[in-house]
Amino acid sequence: MVWLTRFLSGTMKFRKVRKHLRGTLIDSTRLHCIGGGGGNGFPKYGGVGGQGGCVYCIGEENVNLKSVILNYPSKTIAAKHGENSVKKKIIGSPGEDTIIPVPLGITIYSEHVPIGEINEVGDTCILARGGPGGSKTNEFLGREGQARTVVLDLKLIADVGFVGFPNAGKSTLLKALSRAKPRIAAYPFTTIMPNLGTIIFPDFRQITLADLPGLIEGAHINIGMGHKFLKHVERTKLLLLVADVQGFQLTPRHIMRSCFETVLLLNRELELYNPELLSKPAMLVINKMDTENANELFIETKEKLKNAKEFAHVLTDDLRPTEFLEFEDILGISAINNGDDVKSLKNTIRTLLDLNEEEKSNEEIIDGIRDRIREKGPALS
Structure with a gap:
């Protein structure tokens, strides 16, 4: 009762977490990614709906996983849907992709299976593909985009x-x-x-x-x-x-x-x-x-x-x-x-x-020479 009174009166003091225990490096995070749905086609004119946008990540310097979490606090990331085909625009525009900058050294897993790595600046990996637009092959109905949960796992790159x-x-x-x-x-x-x-x-x-x-x-x-x-x-x-x-x-x-x-x-x-x-x-x-x-x-x-x-x-x-x-x-x-x-x-x-x-x-040079020799085949006598 005394504890509750002190809490309600605002006099109770909580000990702050020591600064060195507040981990600043986040080396793993889980994201739910949803590709954009494809736009519907236009059966009367054979119009094709736009392809749904994709969700993908790209390697960049001076980025960390903490910034990814801050930019997407809900941890659900979706791309835009493709446009429907209409009379004035027979071919619908594709949906806008969602691009996630990630640090180098990332391995991407889906259901514990690696689906890609980001090791160099500019490396990309598709996390969720957009659905195809509606056309004659699918009865002019746009399909839903891919939805899956992925884990971004950071392994530090150091000398x-x-x-x-x-x-x-x-x-x-x-x-x-x-x-x-x-x-x-x-x-x-x-x-x-x-x-x-x-x-x-x-x-x-x-x-x-x-x-x-x-x-x-x-x-x-x-x-x-x-x-x-x-x-x-x-x-x-x-x-x-x-x-x-x-x-x-x-x-x-x-x-x-x-x-x-x-x-x-x-x-x-x-x-x-x-x-x-x-x-x-x-x-x-x-x-x-x-x-x-x-x-x-x-x-x-x-x-x-x-x-x-x-x-x-x-x-x-x-x-x-x-x-x-x-x-x-x-x-x-x-x-x-x-x-x-x-x-x-x-x-x-x-x-x-x-x-x-x-x-x-030196090993790469020697392996390259061996490969070229194999490609040429045995010399004719």
Whole structure:
């Protein structure tokens, strides 16, 4: 009764949601799309009704899914109907299309089946087709447009994706490498939404970084941030695993994992989610080298990773990877204290990205030559 009195009198104070918990990144939304109906024909003169408009999306820069939701708060999007055929206008005009600008990196699903992707500026995908206009073939009756519910699912497109358990120092590293200002604190799960940053070099080369929410054991089956995090790794060009040199323990009830075990567990989660991720270029950053006995632990971890399969027995069969990541480089750094470490890491990231892009280009050239040889067929003797 006292609570109700305080509420009605307006004296009760509600605690505001903390700013960092108000997620600003929306990476999935559901829309109901309806294509325009076709216009009716004119049987007497053989007139044809106008085609109904389509609903489709187009890739644009500087757009996000939040703007899509704000522009269409009801989440129902319809195109215009086609015009009827009339005596003065035998062929009806088509209905106007509805065009939805969406960010790059979108995959469109209908009933859990992918129907298209938007990866480049100008890419389009029809979400709902307009109905055909009335003509002799359909008794001059315009047909209804297609109606279906689609899901727009965003997978961040970044050059480098940070992968690590909570509190490994990923956000600190992002801040050190770029001008991003992620929330940083000395407890797990500070990052609850992806943070993006950009390394800008003196020659104006730019490399985008994605600091993603920390994994926990079982992420591949959607425990913790689960798939909400892992899906963003798929579009990155380079995996950057970040591990605490002292190891990791989520809570006192969990087992304390060494740095080596942490790397294997991250490897396993990526493998179980999508084995193809293990073929991506990857490097390992062992962070917090300013802590006690860090050098000894770093050397021990690095030596074990050279023969990871041999030392992997420290984990049980269900936690042990079957395929192991091959790291392009392993660096020990102190993201919070050592500027030289950060500068060296920046240059290493750039070098690895350039080398892998060069290899990819060479493979495409070789594949192109092979295709041309096949087209010409065997040479006559």
